[in-house]
Amino acid sequence: MLTRRELQMALAAAIIAAPFAGGAAHAQDPIKIGEMNSYTRMAAFTEPYRKGWELALEEINANGGINGRPLEIISRDDTGDPAAAIRIAEELVNRDEVVMLFGGFLSNIGLALADFANQNQIFYLASEPLTDAIVWSNGNKYTYRLRPSNWMQTGMLAAEAAKLDATKWATIAPNYAYGTDAVAAFKEQLKALKPDVEFVEEQWPTLFKIDAGSTVRALEQSKPDAIFNVTFGGDLAKFVREGSIRGLFDDRPVVSLLSGEPEYLDPLGDEAPEGWIVTGYPGLAVNTPEHDAFETAYVDKWGEAPKTGSVVGYNSMMTIKTLLEQTPSLETDDLLATMSGLEVDSPTGPFFYRPADHQATMGAYVGKTGMVDGKPGMVDWVYADGADFLPSEEDAAKMRPAE
Amino acid sequence: MGFYFAQFLTGLANASSLFLIASGLSIIFGVTRIVNFAHGSLYMLGAYFAYTLITTLDAGGFGFWTGVILAALIVAVIGAVIEILVLRRIYRAPELFQLVATFGVLLIIQDVTLAIWGAEDLLGPRAPGLSRAVRIFGEPIPEYDIALIIIGPVVLGLIWLLFSRTRWGVLVRAATQDREMVGALGVNQRWLFTSAFMVGAFLAGLGGALQVPRESVSLLMDLSIIGEAFVVVVIGGMGSVTGAFVAAVIISVLNAFGVLVFPQISLVLPFLVMAVVLIVRPYGLFGTAASAHGPPTVPEAPMKPMSIAGIAVVAAAVALVALLPRLDDGFILVLMIDVLIAMLFAASLHFLMGVGGMVSFGHAAYFGLGAYAAALAVKALGLPMLAAMAFGPLVAALGAMIFGWFCVRLSGVYLAMLTLAAAQILWGVTFQWQSVTGGDDGILGVWPARWASSKPAFFYLALVLSVAGLVLIRHLAHSPFGYVLRGGRDSPIRTEAIGIDLRAHQWLGFILAGAFAGLAGVLFAFSKGSVFPDALSIGQSIDGLIMVLLGGVQALIGPIFGASAFVLLEDYISRLDYWRAILGGVILVIVLAAPNGIAGGLSGLWQLVRGGRKTGERA
Known part of the structure; x- marks a missing residue:
């Protein structure tokens, strides 16, 4: 019986080794880059992201690639499991010999990949994870992060919240690191702006299993002046439904993280709450020349309006393009040196990667939810530059572990 | 009011x-x-x-x-x-x-x-x-x-x-x-x-x-409801519709008031209630003893010690595997380390299920305990890698000792559900206790010591530990202790009647299985460099069950086939679009074509080949 085990091993080795073909790099060989995201586990959020980077990749290669070499993205599904993500990263780096890695949506996978990058001395651009730890408490030399972080986006909201005359606040957030970090960051920044606020109630529903009725009742009981919300996806829909039917939002301002993003807002349809103060992305309503060009290309290719993930995916590729055009070589050290302070032009405006903490200054849009052409969207929005909501580079550097 | x-x-x-x-x-x-x-x-x-x-x-x-x-x-x-x-x-x-x-x-x-x-x-x-x-x-x-x-x-x-x-x-x-x-x-x-x-x-x-x-x-609706649905069915007593109603009311009303007092409770509340109910009433509120077991299964063939030829073949196979670093293209070893870890994990679960007759839906608890203990030993206690590797299985065994004491008092599906509750409660604690476990941000930077940090070195370490674990498990199954466990599985009453304290033996079996799972978890932690609550999630437990059942419950070699097949299949298939449907289809094909798992199917095939030859000789 055991000979079959050998056979199986040999077969496995053959299957695994099949796609492997060696060869020295030529000028026309594509530059290989590894990418992964939770395409099956978080399909609703990662599909727009994939469409964003695929569009940018097509544009880059149509314009002759990078210095004559086409870009090749090896894209994989991390299945939503950090251990699987590490295995895939090993394969991308060691067998496919990619120049760098990018992607990630879930914070824990982002952190696992960042740690992997540090251990294996490969450059990782964390596109979507929001956790502050990835650039601060667990920051490392090999990891940069694109998207405006938890701290930045809660800071944008705290600035708006401080203008309200509410002093008694209640919070509701999903019961995992993203939720707890967001609430802590919001509290700290709001208290700094307005010392007399107090937080009278906290609710921590289980992610995607909110018992919305009971939670709404518990919030209502504390009679807050205003509510800070971090729930999203199906939880947000349930919360909005139960909350509005029970009158929780009557005459009570709600400040809500990320709820202005089309990924979060669109599914709510005509039940989307109006007048919530949110961070997000107004999509087609952004009318700058750079955004219009992106918007036209995106709608032409995919037949739908871009979402937040589309911008993040597109900006990831813009970062990679700028990086590869400027770097003296594809060695990791040169990539890292070029990334430090790298300035990138994007559909949402220019941003740069801070040398001190490796965070991009890409911003987000702050405004209110409302109905735009019969569909939920953002009104009265402004673009908040990420640089204005980050601690000084000096302070940020102090939060990072010594290298 | x-x-x-x-x-x-x-x-x-x-x-x-x-x-x-x-x-x-x-x-x-x-x-x-x-x-x-x-x-x-x-x-x-x-x-x-x-x-x-x-x-x-x-x-x-x-x-x-x-x-x-x-x-x-x-x-x-x-x-x-x-x-x-x-x-x-x-x-x-x-x-x-x-x-x-x-x-x-x-x-x-x-x-x-x-x-x-x-x-x-x-x-x-x-x-x-x-x-x-x-x-x-x-x-x-x-x-x-x-x-x-x-x-x-x-x-x-x-x-x-x-x-x-x-x-x-x-x-x-x-x-x-x-x-x-x-x-x-x-x-x-x-x-x-x-x-x-x-x-x-x-x-x-x-x-x-x-x-x-x-x-x-x-x-996400499917997976988010199934856990609680199981809990409700078990609390009410499997098969009892009235019980399900009462249990649903208990869980939902407790949760409605629970969020007022301690909002974080909703994560583990159903499983806590289930654990308490099962400890007090082993068959749920309205269940009967008959509801614990499925259909009687065909008694398995007695286990035979391995022949000299068999030992030689195994030794040759291990030696061949040990040559793999020569073939490495940067990824074969990574994948093989995953296969070895999965084999050890599946074998420990098989020891519990196949030999001990105790089905566990929450074996990931001990895998995760081992992984977390090792990670914390490195990060918080500052222990070197080998000491942390010894610490992990000990903690896992300790966990299995505590939970096992309650679990061995039940049988059949109720036992399985209590193991699930134990795993879910542990998962909830890990998820929640951010100051120690880092919550879902996990523990990072758990890389091997310098001497083991190269891929071949860690591969050999994993190979030695996994093979040692597998040999030891096989040895245990053939020892008098293993015979007692199998006796208890096939006929608890007769086993008790000849004066054996079955519960004590089952408890020890549970602890040993936990320790081996913990060892697999330790290797897992060092091979990935980080530990997250996923290591003790329901998903990990199910992966283990699939490996054991695909490999075949009735053969000691089963988990080895099952683990290799599962890991290689999953790794290969996740490259494709709609890989979940393909994986599901492959599972169904194996299930339908070989209802006794891969090992059962292969030995059936072997019988067929040998039988065919014999008739040929006669003719």
């Missing part, structure tokens, strides 16, 4: 939703003894069909309720198809083998749903005529909640009528109590089972359809 009453009503409305799905699960289990993992998928399909029907019909109250009933009927038909195509063929397979089959169905339904309805959440309309709130004691209560509070008991009443007033119901109840007798009396069990499965599927579909006005329809 009004406030608490309102909270109570909210709890009752949730209880109705939970009851609908749990009652179907309970009926299916009661009649067919299938632990239907795809029940959450049927619930999700009910919601999706209802969404489509309601929005297409768009005909006010009539359209809404027609849509709901039609959706449930469609799901009932889908249930019948699943039963006829898949489950009917494997009722005689070893206990719980159907679990793997239904998991395959779940994977397929996930991808089919994604392909049909797309990834975005769909928010259906509110129920026409029931879209507002009424005031009770001055508190606003949604009208739809009140409708649900009524629907729950009405459905319970209808099920009761169906079971006590119809001939079909009498037959089903008879089958629940004694299937052989019903068969002997000439009842066509096939159609009885199919129809019972349809009723269960109908209830799941109804439960899903009725959720449309409350929440958005999403692809």
